[in-house]
Amino acid sequence: MTGTEVRPLRRDAQRNRERIIAAAREVFAARGFAATLDDVAHHAGVGVGTVYRRFPTKEALVEAVFSDRLEDLVTLAEESLAAPSAWDGLTGFLRRSARMHAVDRGLRDAALSMDEHHFVQAGEHIVPLVEQLMDRAHAEGTLRPDAGFRDFPIIMAMVTDLARHSAECRPDLFERYLELVIDGLRARPDNGSLGTEPSEADVRGVMRECVPPLESRRR
């Protein structure tokens, strides 16, 4: 009683589907979720209709392209947890994931949509890992105590936003300011005070605000 007969695609259709996904990867990398399905279609050398036939909504395509890319972030976090020094693990993760987000704006948008339907799963994987990275650095005494794991996504949002704005002239400029932030994260006797930590809702709010809507007009 499988309601869904999973008829395989015709050979040419399958080829086009793959072309579309490849094109989407490129286009989303360059323009993020703001990219148009028309854009993707042109890049794939395919009519718009074909894209809409294969992926009825932008969400569907985005999910197809990025659900596994997000797993890369998870493995990166796991690797970083294995670092001998907690500080190096944490800052390495910051640097490397920021670089990934800078190179692939679609990945950034996906990561910042983590509480959205499609990506919750990856989100649930990553959050505790980041939490651990922070905890270990706290325990080690290298990370300032008033920085919490909720600061992580906001720092990422802030820094990759800069990456977005400098993409045309200096795609690597964000690294400079990330280093500044990282140096600011170090535990020091005379650090200023950071004020109240953001709430879960604040984080969500900022993340949502940093990503293009991705909504469908269809109802």
Added chain:
Amino acid sequence: MTGTEVRPLRRDAQRNRERIIAAAREVFAARGFAATLDDVAHHAGVGVGTVYRRFPTKEALVEAVFSDRLEDLVTLAEESLAAPSAWDGLTGFLRRSARMHAVDRGLRDAALSMDEHHFVQAGEHIVPLVEQLMDRAHAEGTLRPDAGFRDFPIIMAMVTDLARHSAECRPDLFERYLELVIDGLRARPDNGSLGTEPSEADVRGVMRECVPPLESRRR
């Protein structure tokens, strides 16, 4: 031979002009340069046509509203230069100007448009002041040597961008991350290295990218 007869406005017209500027101040503060002249008109309780009669382009209105507001930044910088400690002067300027930009998004957009035609003058006033603030802190030994005055606008852009994204849920959230950056700016023996300083062109590029176009369709 004054080609421009400066006929004074009729009383009611003058009143409307002022209403429009007041409304523009509010609307631009809330939505930045992205605000519409239609928006301004409604807020002023005036027809759109009236706005366009008084200010033929958005540029004209923006200039009327912000050219003196930018002077506030200049005086703030001058005050900060008078601070007894160079570090406190510099960081105070960072904090206070960031707060001004967070409260008034139009001011932010104006400040980030400093190389644009209208605001060059204010720009020419501020740049050397910021330079002095930095130099003094360098001389004092409190500011890390590898941070230059060109980092200032980029830090401001980055932090106020965050302010923009958190405006709805936590308008003050940017302060937390500004503190982080400020702590990162402190001279310390074991600071990481920042990499190459941005060029003048990089700064310009980022600033332009951070502000809505403000272009007119008219030619």
Added chain:
DNA sequence: GCCGAAGTGGAGGATGTTCCTCAACTTCGG
């Protein structure tokens, strides 16, 4: 080869946004 089902293309309608004009009307003030 043939033919029906599967697949394709891309012009174009629907919808939305912003800019700005203009012709009929209102108000001011000498």
Added chain:
DNA sequence: CCGAAGTTGAGGAACATCCTCCACTTCGGC
């Protein structure tokens, strides 16, 4: 009182994006 100055806001022009639709092409089992 009347002409000049001012006002209004519907609506046209320009643009962007989404997505549909149907005449057409291609596949692949027979």
